Amino acid sequence: MSKEDAARSIFGEDFIPAGKIAQVRGLAYTDGQLIELRSKLPGQATLEQLRRDDMMLVASPPVAMSMIDVRMLKADYFYYRGPTEKEPAWYDSLRVRFARVDHVTVGWVALCKEPLQGSLAKSWWEQMDMVRGTNLIVPSAAEVAWALTTYKAVNDVYLLSGLHVRTSSIDDRAEDRHVYVGCFDEYGLVVSHHEDGDRDQILGIAVGRNF
Numbered sequence: 040m041s042k043e044d045a046a047r048s049i050f051g052e053d054f055i056p057a058g059k060i061a062q063v064r065g066l067a068y069t070d071g072q073l074i075e076l077r078s079k080l081p082g083q084a085t086l087e088q089l090r091r092d093d094m095m096l097v098a099s100p101p102v103a104m105s106m107i108d109v110r111m112l113k114a115d116y117f118y119y120r121g122p123t124e125k126e127p128a129w130y131d132s133l134r135v136r137f138a139r140v141d142h143v144t145v146g147w148v149a150l151c152k153e154p155l156q157g158s159l160a161k162s163w164w165e166q167m168d169m170v171r172g173t174n175l176i177v178p179s180a181a182e183v184a185w186a187l188t189t190y191k192a193v194n195d196v197y198l199l200s201g202l203h204v205r206t207s208s209i210d211d212r213a214e215d216r217h218v219y220v221g222c223f224d225e226y227g228l229v230v231s232h233h234e235d236g237d238r239d240q241i242l243g244i245a246v247g248r249n250f
Contacts, residue, residue, distance in 0.1 A: 042080040053095040103142040106181045118227035137208040141179040147250040150186040154243020163235035166244035175246040180208035180218045204245035
């Protein structure tokens with residue numbers, strides 16, 4: 040059994056390979072990129088652990104993409120759809136660097152489909168205390184947005200429909216403000232920010248792994 044077959048067997052619809060992304064999102068992968076993606080798939084034991092952690096496993100886009108790039112694929116998936124709208128997103132400002140600097144790079148994004156268990160209503164520092172000492176990482180806003188919108192495009196399912204998750208991206212206009220993503224529904228994915236000390240009842244932290 041190939042690694043892709045094993046992943047498909049373990050994850051079901053929560054495994055989204057490049058072929059499915061190319062078909063649904065209109066992106067083209069080279070033969071070399073497909074070979075690289077297959078080589079980066081983790082082994083069966085890791086795949087099974089990711090499944091137990093309730094993660095999805097999504098191939099990255101064929102080229103590195105920022106939050107702005109991800110939004111350009113389908114602006115309707117975002118609450119703020121772009122600078123030409125009546126209400127452009129706060130992160131459309133050139134002063135906000137994360138939306139252009141943080142990228143999804145070639146590989147696989149494993150993302151927990153819910154906030155880290157127990158992380159709601161905690162400050163950023165309390166949430167990070169829960170992540171330290173594990174093999175988990177806190178993904179960037181671009182990585183979370185890519186995974187959520189790709190999952191929607193492929194499976195027609197909104198994840199995090201009533202919750203937000205903090206990411207590793209920072210609103211660089213203020214040192215103590217991490218960007219959060221969530222409340223994804225028919226009105227669009229929300230991308231905003233809270234002060235790191237805030238303890239909101241619907242605000243957790245995103246966790247995952249990259250391969």
